[in-house]
Amino acid sequence: MKSLEELKAIREKMQGQLGLRAEDHNHIRVVVGMATCGIASGARPVLTTLSNLVQEKNLTDKISVTQTGCIGLCQYEPIVEVMAPGQPKVTYIKMNAEKAAEVVERHLIGGHIVDEYTLNSADIK
Amino acid sequence: MYRSHVLVCGGTGCTSSGSQQIMDTLKEEIKKAGLEAEVSVVQTGCHGLCALGPIMIIYPDATFYSMVKVEDIPEIVNEHLLKGRVVTRLLYQETVTPAGVKALIDTDFYKKQHRIALRNCGIINPEIIEEYIATGGYAALGKVLTEMTPDEVIQCLLDSGLRGRGGGGFPTGLKWKLAKQNDADQKYVCCNADEGDPGAFMDRSILEGDPHAVLEAMAIAGYAIGASQGYIYVRAEYPIAVERLKIAINQAREMELLGKDIFGTGFDFDIDLRLGAGAFVCGEETALMMSIEGNRGEPRPRPPFPAQKGLFGKPTILNNVETYANIPQIILNGPEWFSSMGTEKSKGTKVFALGGKIHNTGLVEIPMGTTLREVIEEIGGGIPGGKKFKAAQTGGPSGGCIPASHYDIPIDYDNLIAIGSMMGSGGLIVMDETDCMVDIAKFFLEFTVEESCGKCTPCRIGTKRMLEILTKITKGTATMEDLDKLEELCYYVKENSACGLGQTAPNPVLSTLRYFRDEYEAHIKEKRCPAGVCKALLSYHIDAEKCRGCTLCARNCPANAITGTVRNPHVIDTDKCIKCGACIEKCKFGAIYKQ
Structure with missing residues (x-):
């Protein structure tokens, strides 16, 4: 290694991945429903997209992407919940990889809820 | 990129309870479930909770599983990793609360801890240098080489108040300052990883869990005192630590963080390993250097101190593993950060x-x-x-x-x-309360008698005589004169031994005499061991009132020392009794006692 920049480059490249192992109460938690119903309707690409983007964009110090079991709204799977400390939970339904990427960009980074994908916008009777 | 990291402890404790098989099975099961592109299995160093090993932590949710068995792996993979359902029965019970699972850092065990030397242990994979770099690794070396003079580095350590963690507590900065002041064509930086105290294993855990921290600190030391070569003296009885050190040194060399012209600053530094055969005396600094030189591991008189004439007759510093592990953090966070922790004279x-x-x-x-x-x-x-x-x-x-x-x-x-x-x-x-202090003192004396190198008479013969008196006391054959002799001998050995081993060998006896003299006297005067440990002074008896005559004790006695008929009180023949205690363990009525 001949310069500090080289060291910095390695550090930045690895930091996002290692940030996955942080324990912090103030994280924004992004939870993907991964029960049989979720997996069957395509939750896995949603989970991997969210997880990869958060790491690529070095957001692991603020956001953790985890999975959970059946939320109970099986017909709306894949479901993604975003829980930020001190804010009401946001539930996204019928997600796919593209929508997930949009949520990362607009909600997790931009701070604006993507209303059209949320449970609230769905016509539930 | 992985969405989940499964950390499996690869420290010596968890390895000996089967963490290697757990890791292999885990990888197989993950592959079977088609998750190998999503879930990464990471072998780490020690987490500290060795009693609960093998330990597994699953991130990002930081689920802490303890005492994991190979049979549990399919369930963990299919439930937790595939479907996101925590396997509750394997959770560390301390993290389970009525309100749900609490974070590991909030448990009593971790809450009061402050991890500096152990900060990466159990978090990074010690065999991947990039993970160490990601946590700020080698940044301290970079800072030292590009921004600080050797004197500034030494001043930083002096200001931090860091003292040697190997036992003596000598100020580390002062040690480095003395070595820097002595001009020589060659100087050496040594690391004492010859951890010999029975029961101590922090140095091993640091080397197993975060070896690069030690390498980085040694390079910093090399820059500070003007040395280009380092040696780590580690006992061959630590095979995992040795293996990880070898990997770490090779990786650091490949990345040119060891070797010539580090960070393009013209600073050269390299490190080699020297394996010791596990003699306790080789943890003593002069004996350690003798051993590195290829001689028999025996101490030599000081002065000259290693800072003047150490390894191969050149100025040398020798620090303990834990001391080194603190140094990169002190450089990065500043001496005030470090000295803000601790007491007036013991920082950090x-x-x-x-x-x-x-x-x-x-x-x-x-x-x-x-x-x-x-x-x-x-x-x-x-x-x-x-x-x-x-x-x-x-x-x-x-x-x-x-x-x-x-x-x-x-x-x-x-x-x-x-x-x-x-x-x-x-x-x-x-x-x-069930430990006998005379027996404890005897245990440590047995150790020092065994480990005395034999070079000087007070230690070689003195400790032997002390052990003989202690043995007499535990057998109930000693007199009060023996006790006086023992005490006198303690001071004699302490004052006249050549090195730290002999000078400190009487300490276990002296301190137990200081606080538990009554126990020594009970052994001598009353022929009684108050804690009920020293076998020669015990006899087992059956309380006829409590005994129901169930015959369980008689059937379990290996020496056939218990006699009696069904439903009638039994009796122990103290001549035949070998005092193994099997009867006490078996008795359901608490009828058997020792005195």
């Missing part, structure tokens, strides 16, 4: 290996000045079986016992010396 934190009669056997790092009570009751989870705390032994064979009357003493170098013990490398063995 200290790692202790908890052992003996304590719930959470394992490794903890606490700020200096934490009380013994906090360490044992809160972090250590107290003494099992509702027994009463009697004493804690610190400093191994060189240290002494801290009795219950000093339970609230803030732990630091000077307080421990003042009460007749010492910090030592940080072994902390907890004893309860």
